[in-house]
Every structure is written in structure tokens, then in C-alpha cells.
Amino acid sequence: MSQRYAKITGWGKYVPERVVTNDDLARMVDTSDEWIRTRTGIRERRLRTENDTTSSMSVAAAQQALAVAGLTPGDLDLIIVATSSPDYLLPSVASQVQDMLGARCGAFALVAGCSGWVYGLVTASQYIQSGAYNRILVVGVEIISFALDFTDRTTCVLFGDAAAATVVEASDEPGGMLSFELGSDGSGAMALYVPDGGVVSPISQRTVDERRQYLRMNGQEVFKFAVRTLSSSLKRTIYDAGLTPDDIDLFIPHQANARIIESAARQMRVPLDKFYMNLERYGNTSAASVPLALVEAVEEGRLKDGDLVAMCAFGAGLTWGTAVIQMGTGEISPAHSLFSLGRARYLARRTSDAVLDSAQSALLPLYTFWYGRRKKS
Ligand SMILES: CC(C)(COP(=O)(O)OP(=O)(O)OC[C@H]1O[C@@H](n2cnc3c(N)ncnc32)[C@H](O)[C@@H]1OP(=O)(O)O)[C@@H](O)C(=O)NCCC(=O)NCCS
Numbered sequence: 454m455s456q457r458y459a460k461i462t463g464w465g466k467y468v469p470e471r472v473v474t475n476d477d478l479a480r481m482v483d484t485s486d487e488w489i490r491t492r493t494g495i496r497e498r499r500l501r502t503e504n505d506t507t508s509s510m511s512v513a514a515a516q517q518a519l520a521v522a523g524l525t526p527g528d529l530d531l532i533i534v535a536t537s538s539p540d541y542l543l544p545s546v547a548s549q550v551q552d553m554l555g556a557r558c559g560a561f562a563l564v565a566g567c568s569g570w571v572y573g574l575v576t577a578s579q580y581i582q583s584g585a586y587n588r589i590l591v592v593g594v595e596i597i598s599f600a601l602d603f604t605d606r607t608t609c610v611l612f613g614d615a616a617a618a619t620v621v622e623a624s625d626e627p628g629g630m631l632s633f634e635l636g637s638d639g640s641g642a643m644a645l646y647v648p649d650g651g652v653v654s655p656i657s658q659r660t661v662d663e664r665r666q667y668l669r670m671n672g673q674e675v676f677k678f679a680v681r682t683l684s685s686s687l688k689r690t691i692y693d694a695g696l697t698p699d700d701i702d703l704f705i706p707h708q709a710n711a712r713i714i715e716s717a718a719r720q721m722r723v724p725l726d727k728f729y730m731n732l733e734r735y736g737n738t739s740a741a742s743v744p745l746a747l748v749e750a751v752e753e754g755r756l757k758d759g760d761l762v763a764m765c766a767f768g769a770g771l772t773w774g775t776a777v778i779q780m781g782t783g784e785i786s787p788a789h790s791l792f793s794l795g796r797a798r799y800l801a802r803r804t805s806d807a808v809l810d811s812a813q814s815a816l817l818p819l820y821t822f823w824y825g826r827r828k829k830s
Contacts, residue, residue, distance in 0.1 A: 459578035460629035461778065463524065463620030465517020466748045467510045468735065469499045475610070482606040489610045494711025498613030498736035500598045507540045508549040510616035511592045515554055518590065522620040530586035532560035533577060535569025535740040537769065538596045550592065566645070567707055567768025569593060569740035570617070571635075571776055577621040578630040587623040592616065595739040600647055602667035611709070613736035617744035628759075628779040632694035634686050641771035644674040675771075679713045682773045684720040687765050690775040698723050701777070702760040703750060707767055708732035708742045729755060742766065756780050 474497045475486035539546040547560035565572040570593030577589040594616035601609045649665040718725045743766045758781030767773040
């Protein structure tokens, strides 16, 4: 069988109509627009209206993605829905989406926190590259507000609801998925979790009294993990594709916090304007975050045929997922050929980055100490 490539050929999004600004939240909890903006970069987010469900939002995004790809639901071979906020514990929301779309194919949901859509994209590309399937719908969707405690200012200001969908198709032309990395560090599970509602601690009166059905987070732990992971995983995955950070046309990081993204750009010595951001308008939409940013980057004309894109999400688990893709059907960068100038540049940059990485890892505890002192003073 000739080599097959997995390409994103369709994209779509759905965001709820209801806009909630920082000032709106400041009327609910002890916070301010100034605090939220300076600590996170977020100005507003969308929260579901009573008509929005995880399945309805997925279907709205999926219909757009299918239209862009020029496909009908009947053309799909598989549906993957990444979410931590399904309509029901059972059945899988992916089956609801399959039925509502009118598709006739397998469907499953996956949970990898905010990294879910990248996990789904990588999974889809494996089915395609193996020859098993030709057309797969991958949705990232979240009504994370259902798990937010709107009396807890440390979490409720950070998140928003959204859905984004992509169609991944088989192609004989080089491009599409070039490299990926999926990671998990379950030792950090309690840094971002929902205490009750699972087998270990089912919902009870105590749950409700102590608000244990809501998300809890150790913000600083997650922040340190994110800063560490974003730049290092992006670099490893870019090098795996035989590219350097300079070759990447657009970085699409998880839209959790502008400070995390700024720090990754600094560590990678990449201009910040190459990092796409829309978190100002949506906050952290968890599994929908990276695909929503991808869709908007395309809509805004930030991506064209042949562009190289590096995406990285991180979140509960703790997990991370990184993928380097080439949009459309353009040629792969010259860094792929063995004795090119691109190759020499690639090797030089890879070596200097490895040295810098070691230095940065050694300095991170010092930075954390310094940042903590600066905040106290
Ligand atoms: C949550 C986050 C923005 C907090 O920023 P921070 O600079 O670390 O702030 P701290 O947690 O140190 O809190 C500093 C102070 O602000 C207060 N604070 C926290 N949230 C606040 C809010 N919304 N408004 C006002 N004050 C707030 C804290 O109570 C603390 O007060 P204290 O010093 O009197 O105890 C940051 O840690 C973060 O972004 N972490 C990563 C979160 C994330 O990305 N999660 C999702 C991953 S998928």
C-alpha cells in the first residue's frame, strides 16, 4: 500500500451566544477585570444558554466542518468526540452526535482534559495512515461551566464553553499530520480534578454541601507544569518532523493563559505574534480550545495552503498533546532532505535548544521562587 497522509480538510465552530465579561463575574465573586486581564489575558468568555447541550454544540460545529470539506454525514467512517463534559455519563455523547448528524459509522468519546482534541486528531490520523478509514470527524467540545463553582474566584474566571470540529481525510499527497507527541503524568492528577461524581466518591448530600461536584485546581502547580510542557513538547515534536521552530508558520497553543504562552514563546525564541491567541474572547474552552483557535486562524486568513502549524494542548490528567501538521497539499519543508542548508540549520538549532533547555530546567525553581517573592512584595 502506498503511503497515506491524514489531512484536515474541514473545520467549523459553535460558540454560545451568551457573553460573560470580567465585570459580570466581578458582580458574582470577589474579583476584578484588572486582575483577570493582567493574570490571564482573558476579557470575556461564552457560557451556554439553556438550549445548548454538548451534543447540540458538537453537531452545529460538525455541520460546518462537513460543509467546508464538501462531505455529507453519510461519508464519515468514524466520529471521535473529545470532552470532559458529556450530556450524560452514559451513553457516549459521540453516539448522540452520530445520530443527530444522521451518520452511519462508529463513534466514541475520549477524555484527556484540555488535550482531548489533539488526542482525537492523532487517533484519527492513525486510522487513516493505517488504511482502516478515509474520513473521520474529530470534535473538541466543552460545557465546562457545568463543573464550575461560581463562588470560587480561583477557577470560575478562567473557563468558557465552546465546540469546534474538524474533518480528517486520507490523501496520497504528502502533508497533513507530520509528527505528534502524546503525554501523561498522572502523578499530577489532583492538581486539576472534580472530587465527587465518580466511582470513588459518588454524588451525595455531602457532595452538594461541600460543593465537591465542582472543579478544583492548584493553579500554581498547573501553571508550572504548563510552562515546562508547552515549549519542550513543541520543540521535540517540531524536531521529530525534521523541522525547526523557525520553519513553523503559526503556533496554536492551548488558550489557557497569555502568560503561559508568552513564556513558551520566550523560551523557544519565537516572536510572540507567531503564537495565535483568541483566549481574550473565549477564555479556556478546554477540549475545544486548540481546534477553536485553529478554526479562527483559518477564518482570519492567518493560515494558507502549505503552511506548517504546531499545536499543543495541556490539561487535566495531567496530560499534553502536541501535533505538527501541514495545511492543504503543499510540499514539506526542505529540512527533510538530508544534505540541505535547511538540514544544517536544523541540526544547529536543535543542539543549541538542547543546551538552553537544560539551563532553563535548572533555573525554573529559581524563577518560581523569585516570582513568588515579587508577588508578595
Ligand atoms: C490561576 C492563575 C491565573 C492564578 O494566578 P497566580 O498569579 O498564580 O495567582 P495566585 O494563585 O498566586 O493567587 C494570587 C492571589 O490572587 C488571588 N486570586 C485568585 N484568583 C483571583 C481572582 N479571580 N480575582 C482576584 N484575586 C484572585 C488569590 O487568592 C491570591 O490571593 P492571596 O495572595 O491573598 O492568597 C494561574 O496560576 C494560572 O493560570 N494557572 C494555570 C491555570 C490553568 O491554566 N488551568 C487550566 C489548565 S488546562
